[in-house]
Amino acid sequence: MSANGKPKFAMYWAASCGGCEIAVLNTGEKILDVDANFDVVFWPVAMDAKYKDVEAMPDKSILLTLFNGGIRNQENEAMAHLLRRKSQILVAFGSCACEGCIPGLANLSTTEQIFDAVYDSITTDNPQNYRPQYQTKVPEGDIHIPKFYPVLRTLDQVIDVDYYMPGCPPESHQIAEVIDLVIQVIHGQASLPPAGSVIGAGNSTVCDECPRQRNVKTIKGFQRIQDIAELDPDLCLLEQGIPCNGPATRSGCGALCPQAGAQCIGCYGPAEGVVDYGARLMSAFASVIDSNDPAEIEQILDQLPDPAGQFYRFNLAGSLLRAAKPVWKQ
Amino acid sequence: MSEQFEPILVGFTCNWCSYRAADLAGTARVKYPPNIRLIRLMCSGRLDPAFVMKALAEGADGVLITGCHPGECHYLEQNYKALRRFLLLRRTLEQMGIEPGRIKLVWASAAEGVKLAHEINTMVEEVRAMGPLNWPKRWESNGFHATVKEQEQEVTA
Amino acid sequence: MQKISIDPITRLEGHGKIDIFLDEEGNVANTYFQIPELRGFERFCVGRPVEEMPLLTNRICGVCPEAHHMAAAKAADAVYKVDPPPTAKKLRELLYSGFFFTDHTTHFYALAGPDFVMGPDAPVAQRNILGVIHKVGLEIGGKVIQARKFGHKIVEIIGGRKIHPCTSIPGGLTKGITEEERKEIEEMGRWGVEFALFSLKLFNDIVLGNKEYVDLILGDIYTHRTYSIGLVDERNRVNFYDGMASVVDPEGERLGKYATPEYVDWIAEHVEPWTYLKFPYLKKVGWKGFVDGMDSGVYFSTPLARLNAADGMATPLAQEQYQKFYETLGGKPVHQRLATHWARLIEVLYAAERIVELSTDPEITGRDFHRVPTETPTEGVGTVEAPRGHLTHHYKTDERGILTEVNLIVGTTNNYAPISMSIKKAAENLIKKGKVVTEPMLNMVEMAFRAYDPCFGCAAHTLPGQMPLKITIRDAKGETVEVVKQYCE
Numbered sequence: 001m002s003a004n005g006k007p008k009f010a011m012y013w014a015a016s017c018g019g020c021e022i023a024v025l026n027t028g029e030k031i032l033d034v035d036a037n038f039d040v041v042f043w044p045v046a047m048d049a050k051y052k053d054v055e056a057m058p059d060k061s062i063l064l065t066l067f068n069g070g071i072r073n074q075e076n077e078a079m080a081h082l083l084r085r086k087s088q089i090l091v092a093f094g095s096c097a098c099e100g101c102i103p104g105l106a107n108l109s110t111t112e113q114i115f116d117a118v119y120d121s122i123t124t125d126n127p128q129n130y131r132p133q134y135q136t137k138v139p140e141g142d143i144h145i146p147k148f149y150p151v152l153r154t155l156d157q158v159i160d161v162d163y164y165m166p167g168c169p170p171e172s173h174q175i176a177e178v179i180d181l182v183i184q185v186i187h188g189q190a191s192l193p194p195a196g197s198v199i200g201a202g203n204s205t206v207c208d209e210c211p212r213q214r215n216v217k218t219i220k221g222f223q224r225i226q227d228i229a230e231l232d233p234d235l236c237l238l239e240q241g242i243p244c245n246g247p248a249t250r251s252g253c254g255a256l257c258p259q260a261g262a263q264c265i266g267c268y269g270p271a272e273g274v275v276d277y278g279a280r281l282m283s284a285f286a287s288v289i290d291s292n293d294p295a296e297i298e299q300i301l302d303q304l305p306d307p308a309g310q311f312y313r314f315n316l317a318g319s320l321l322r323a324a325k326p327v328w329k330q
Numbered sequence: 331m332s333e334q335f336e337p338i339l340v341g342f343t344c345n346w347c348s349y350r351a352a353d354l355a356g357t358a359r360v361k362y363p364p365n366i367r368l369i370r371l372m373c374s375g376r377l378d379p380a381f382v383m384k385a386l387a388e389g390a391d392g393v394l395i396t397g398c399h400p401g402e403c404h405y406l407e408q409n410y411k412a413l414r415r416f417l418l419l420r421r422t423l424e425q426m427g428i429e430p431g432r433i434k435l436v437w438a439s440a441a442e443g444v445k446l447a448h449e450i451n452t453m454v455e456e457v458r459a460m461g462p463l464n465w466p467k468r469w470e471s472n473g474f475h476a477t478v479k480e481q482e483q484e485v486t487a
Numbered sequence: 488m489q490k491i492s493i494d495p496i497t498r499l500e501g502h503g504k505i506d507i508f509l510d511e512e513g514n515v516a517n518t519y520f521q522i523p524e525l526r527g528f529e530r531f532c533v534g535r536p537v538e539e540m541p542l543l544t545n546r547i548c549g550v551c552p553e554a555h556h557m558a559a560a561k562a563a564d565a566v567y568k569v570d571p572p573p574t575a576k577k578l579r580e581l582l583y584s585g586f587f588f589t590d591h592t593t594h595f596y597a598l599a600g601p602d603f604v605m606g607p608d609a610p611v612a613q614r615n616i617l618g619v620i621h622k623v624g625l626e627i628g629g630k631v632i633q634a635r636k637f638g639h640k641i642v643e644i645i646g647g648r649k650i651h652p653c654t655s656i657p658g659g660l661t662k663g664i665t666e667e668e669r670k671e672i673e674e675m676g677r678w679g680v681e682f683a684l685f686s687l688k689l690f691n692d693i694v695l696g697n698k699e700y701v702d703l704i705l706g707d708i709y710t711h712r713t714y715s716i717g718l719v720d721e722r723n724r725v726n727f728y729d730g731m732a733s734v735v736d737p738e739g740e741r742l743g744k745y746a747t748p749e750y751v752d753w754i755a756e757h758v759e760p761w762t763y764l765k766f767p768y769l770k771k772v773g774w775k776g777f778v779d780g781m782d783s784g785v786y787f788s789t790p791l792a793r794l795n796a797a798d799g800m801a802t803p804l805a806q807e808q809y810q811k812f813y814e815t816l817g818g819k820p821v822h823q824r825l826a827t828h829w830a831r832l833i834e835v836l837y838a839a840e841r842i843v844e845l846s847t848d849p850e851i852t853g854r855d856f857h858r859v860p861t862e863t864p865t866e867g868v869g870t871v872e873a874p875r876g877h878l879t880h881h882y883k884t885d886e887r888g889i890l891t892e893v894n895l896i897v898g899t900t901n902n903y904a905p906i907s908m909s910i911k912k913a914a915e916n917l918i919k920k921g922k923v924v925t926e927p928m929l930n931m932v933e934m935a936f937r938a939y940d941p942c943f944g945c946a947a948h949t950l951p952g953q954m955p956l957k958i959t960i961r962d963a964k965g966e967t968v969e970v971v972k973q974y975c976e
């Protein structure tokens with residue numbers, strides 16, 4: 001508790017796009033509740049903040065920290081450790097922190113490949129063939145940038161995490177509910193869910209929330225969404241041959257994408273009880289394919305040109321294997 | 331590597347056919363190498379791709395999946411489902427740099443102990459030639475913890 | 488030599504770090520503006536199907552996912568050589584106008600506003616949106632929240648989601664809008680026009696009415712004579728969604744216009760080993776280092792640059808403001824970077840007027856919102872104006888439409904060199920020998936680049952928000968004398 005008697009709140013981003021922060025700001029009036037019930041001590045997107053103040057705080061003095069973004073470099077890792085030390089409850093907030101999200105697809109490439117793509121691109125003018133240096137001697141002295149790690153890691157691969165809040169970003173109404181819950185907990189009107197729980201999301205799959213009709217029909221092939229002249233507005237997309245990730249994805253968003261005519265790309269991460277997101281999705285897709293003939297199955301699978309991307313779009317860093325083999329080559 | 335590399339394989343076998351075939355191989359003293367650890371499933375259709383990935387993530391160099399011959403599955407068409415999962419999994423793993431030869435699907439009836447032993451022998455030699463997969467070590471060599479977080483066992487049909 | 492590091496820079500959307508080296512006398516010897524992060528989208532999008540790019544590249548930046556969504560969709564159209572039906576293009580532009588309206592409004596009130604409304608030397612604790620609300624009145628807070636809501640609502644109606652929209656695909660969109668939705672958007676647009684006019688009046692009263700601020704804006708500290716770049720329509724008026732790129736030199740003469748696929752002939756990116764971000768410049772002029780003038784290829788790309796690069800605005804009220812802007816500031820081009828805040832408000836007005844225009848277009852509720860591509864996919868470039876600058880996505884694919892090469896020149900990146908220059912100049916002017924480096928002074932340095940609304944989330948393809956600020960003062964032997972940190976190392 002701080003001098004004004006209110007518990008302390010912090011929010012931080014590591015390797016993040018900032019959408020999570022925007023989603024919190026988009027809760028609108030809820031921000032005022034946060035302000036009324038908490039002493040916001042550290043929240044870079046919304047207020048001037050001092051790192052040294054965080055460092056100076058007693059350990060465990062922040063009641064609640066929402067941490068978004070994955071761990072891409074040295075600086076992200078240092079901040080994760082610092083905030084873990086200072087916080088009682090630390091939430092992995094959003095897909096990046098929970099499971100690595102889209103930036104986790106970088107775990108299919110080596111650092112060298114990433115640097116080559118960026119610093120040797122078609123418009124790059126780089127006669128000295130520079131790559132980023134963690135330390136550079138300039139005429140006036142030495143300057144530093146944080147070290148880029150060979151893989152992107154999820155937050156719980158670096159520190160202990162108390163709760164997980166999935167979504168890319170979590171939907172604002174879900175964030176609002178979580179804020180309400182925490183405020184009730186502070187006032188002794190509710191108790192916290194068990195440690196390690198997923199909060200601010202549902203317990204089933206996006207398919208369960210999806211209003212599109214499913215007939216448990218099997219398919220003879222997959223289609224790319226741009227190749228379909230007219231989508232059936234009411235029928236399950238997967239049954240129309242569009243690789244929709246709904247069957248493996250946790251509910252919570254209200255099936256926004258399928259309702260807008262687009263496939264679920266899986267941003268809410270693995271559904272309850274799923275050990276490996278991609279594995280569950282592979283099982284689901286395998287069930288829907290209508291063929292028992294190896295040659296024909298292979299032909300159908302050719303219509304899914306990027307299985308690793310399809311099955312691990314948001315979840316590669318958080319999957320059982322977490323990265324590709326060449327990434328580990330020294 | 332001066333010493334001969336001994337690959338570790340994990341085998342997921344169907345209770346009704348291949349597990350018995352392996353048993354038979356044992357009792358008939360048909361030799362198959364000790365490199366493989368067999369895990370019995372009620373049917374190849376019970377095989378969750380997550381099992382394979384967990385095996386690889388925890389140190390297996392290869393995974394062998396076995397089931398009843400097409401048309402002979404005790405749970406009707408479950409082995410076809412296994413086939414489709416396997417083909418999908420193999421493609422995904424290939425994109426992650428894991429050689430397709432490190433996972434294999436073999437049909438073997440309860441009577442085919444000799445055939446199964448032969449398949450295991452062949453696979454051990456093939457994986458030996460590929461060298462270790464070393465998934466956990468790859469993490470450690472980068473200074474990261476290698477332990478796969480313990481999660482509740484998934485229950486699938 | 489002393490070294491001052493500003494790390495992180497506050498109220499900026501992205502991480503950043505500034506090192507200021509002082510010489511023996513305590514004057515500025517040099518400054519380095521470093522971007523400490525990289526995520527590598529250019530690499531890991533390779534191998535993915537091109538239709539996923541509007542979804543994947545959204546995650547470059549959660550502040551402007553709409554910009555990436557659009558640039559990616561246009562690049563994917565180009566890869567398939569498919570021209571989306573008029574309804575689709577109009578819907579996309581409508582979504583985009585809603586986004587611009589919200590984004591610019593947020594920047595003005597939450598990020599830049601505090602400096603002006605509260606004053607650059609107001610206490611840190613007051614220099615934020617809450618301070619602005621206290622000073623201008625509670626009512627304004629409600630209006631800003633409303634403006635944000637409206638923009639997001641428009642994005643949600645057409646894009647399917649508020650953040651990271653999902654409906655643009657090669658050849659158009661996955662959905663259209665209903666008459667009710669159209670009406671709702673039109674009403675929001677009309678409210679938006681009023682709000683934009685109100686904001687311009689506020690700027691007029693508080694800023695233009697205050698001689699101190701006007702002097703600050705027009706003063707030399709915040710002035711840089713560089714090239715300007717921006718998309719224009721066929722009549723050379725500002726356009727956010729489509730058009731040719733117009734390049735105007737520091738004297739105001741048009742160097743040329745190019746169709747965006749020719750960007751490779753016009754733009755190149757300089758590399759320094761001490762930062763993850765590259766420095767784009769005009770290839771035709773060449774990289775001469777961090778300097779202004781005709782011979783230096785450094786250009787900028789912001790609301791101010793867009794106004795400079797165009798001949799006017801395409802909507803009537805915004806055009807009036809455009810004229811007033813140049814009349815007040817002494818003709819074209821304007822190089823005083825703090826005038827960007829004013830230019831941004833003119834764009835807010837344009838966006839709102841455009842929402843009204845598009846939402847009352849008879850085609851907008853059409854059912855023909857997608858055209859199936861028929862050509863074999865190859866290569867394509869998609870360009871839009873992001874709020875923070877010209878945004879280019881360039882893709883090459885195999886014959887299945889699987890990406891083989893991705894090049895991205897992202898909004899803020901365009902401004903990396905000019906921002907670095909602005910920082911140096913502000914530091915030189917504000918940090919003089921014998922003078923202690925005080926916090927408001929550093930905020931003045933920050934104001935220099937806050938005008939650009941930099942989002943290094945975008946640029947480094949990492950995150951937004953407030954920036955790091957660390958001040959390390961080193962003596963001539965390189966020993967640390969003092970460290971002032973705002974957070975994070």
Ligand code: SF4
Nearest residue numbers: 017019094095096168
């Ligand atoms: S989870 Fe999504 S919205 Fe949140 S930071 Fe990551 S990419 Fe952005």
Ligand code: SF4
Nearest residue numbers: 207210236237244246
């Ligand atoms: S697969 Fe997709 S479209 Fe079909 S029910 Fe599930 S979420 Fe809906």
Ligand code: SF4
Nearest residue numbers: 253257264265266267
């Ligand atoms: S439908 Fe899927 S991708 Fe879309 S918001 Fe929901 S979980 Fe995310």
Ligand code: FES
Nearest residue numbers: 344373397398404
């Ligand atoms: S029972 Fe053997 S594979 Fe199904």
